Amino acid sequence: MSSEGLGPFVRTFDRGLDVLTCFSADRAELSAAEVAARCGFDPATARRLLRTLESLGYVDGAGGRYRLTAKVLDLGYLTIASQTFPEIVQPYLEDVAQEVDHSCSLAVLDGDTAVFVARAAVRRVMSIRLAPGTRVPAAASAVGRALLSGLTDEQLTAHFTRFPPVAYTDRTITDPRELLARIAEVRAQGWALIDQELERGVRSVSVPLHDAAGAVVAAVTIGTHTGQIDDDTLFHAILPHLQTCAAAIERTVTIGPVSATMFTGPQPVTPSSRVADSTIDSRPR
Incomplete structure (x- = not known):
């Protein structure tokens, strides 16, 4: 040493x-x-x-x-004991996953990426794999934009100056001004939707979690394949359950003091840009 x-x-x-x-x-x-x-x-x-x-x-x-x-x-032991947030929220994620028959995850913001720290998985022939530790670009993902909605416009401008947005598909929004407008919509409506901006054929919806002071501290998300779920099901079946999950976590978990270590947990963080189990290549285009 x-x-x-x-x-x-x-x-x-x-x-x-x-x-x-x-x-x-x-x-x-x-x-x-x-x-x-x-x-x-x-x-x-x-x-x-x-x-x-x-x-x-x-x-x-x-x-x-x-x-x-x-x-x-x-x-x-003391370190592990202070990092139990993923275990605390796991039952909430499992309830949603069972209700909508889609895997549900929770992530936190780390620089220009959203890091997944908890997940309730549903077994499917075609599944979107986001194991704890997986990272996805914040600007091009629903969960990332939900997390970024906790920043002010000034903070977002500085963020995109430091981390210039990159394209992952031909649908990816990379103009910082347009991203600010989209994130402002997320902030106003309380949820984010990404349609094939990170991966072709993948559509995701996310809801931010707030602490007692109103700061965004995490976000829950569900990803679907475009061929499996239509817009009506996404907005009228999946999104309401996700919003209910977020509200329940806010009432019972994040209502108290929140520290950064609560969200990281003992899982190793292994950088990854792979979102689905096949035909996925999220390198910048």
């Missing part, structure tokens, strides 16, 4: 963390010599560190072999 640029640095603490992280599923048990070799320590240092960690209860040594104990989980 490098200490460059970190300021005051406790090397012994650093080495102790190296010892803890040198264990893995493939190497659940290690000798002091093996720890030394993996961490680049001399054997005497490795033994001292292992004995210290054993006395603290983080490793268990028997027969010259060491393994991590369950106490190691305590190191990450």
Whole structure:
């Protein structure tokens, strides 16, 4: 572990963390010599560190072999416990998914992308896959525009200056002035619709979630294939359920103080521009 640029640095603490992280599923048990070799320590240092960690209860040594104990989980428990928002909203998403027979997701804004942090999936032959951690361009997606509706026009102008909109299909709106007008509509009506701007054949609708102060903190969304759902079903069946879901989450979850860490959860964020399970290529055109 490098200490460059970190300021005051406790090397012994650093080495102790190296010892803890040198264990893995493939190497659940290690000798002091093996720890030394993996961490680049001399054997005497490795033994001292292992004995210290054993006395603290983080490793268990028997027969010259060491393994991590369950106490190691305590190191990450508080972080995980403070990032439970995806688990809290999951029942709401599942209710909507069951009612409309389409997968429902929740996302938050991160720079120029919307990051999906929770999802209730419905099994279909043709499905739109947006697993937690998936990212989609904010300007070209319904969930992204719902999230961007929480910004002022001045903030949006600065946003599009920093992140110039790009085209993903021949329908993608890239003119910042037109995007401002579309997002103003989202802000006024309380929902966003994208028709094949991100992917050909994919239409999505989204509703923003507000905290007690009225700030947009997340958005729920449902994506459909244009050949499966007509406009009447989208507006009169799917959208009302999504609005009801958003209102319920606002009443029971986001009505209290909201922190950014609530939404990220323990899921790894893996950048992806693939939205559907086939024939999808959302590289800029």
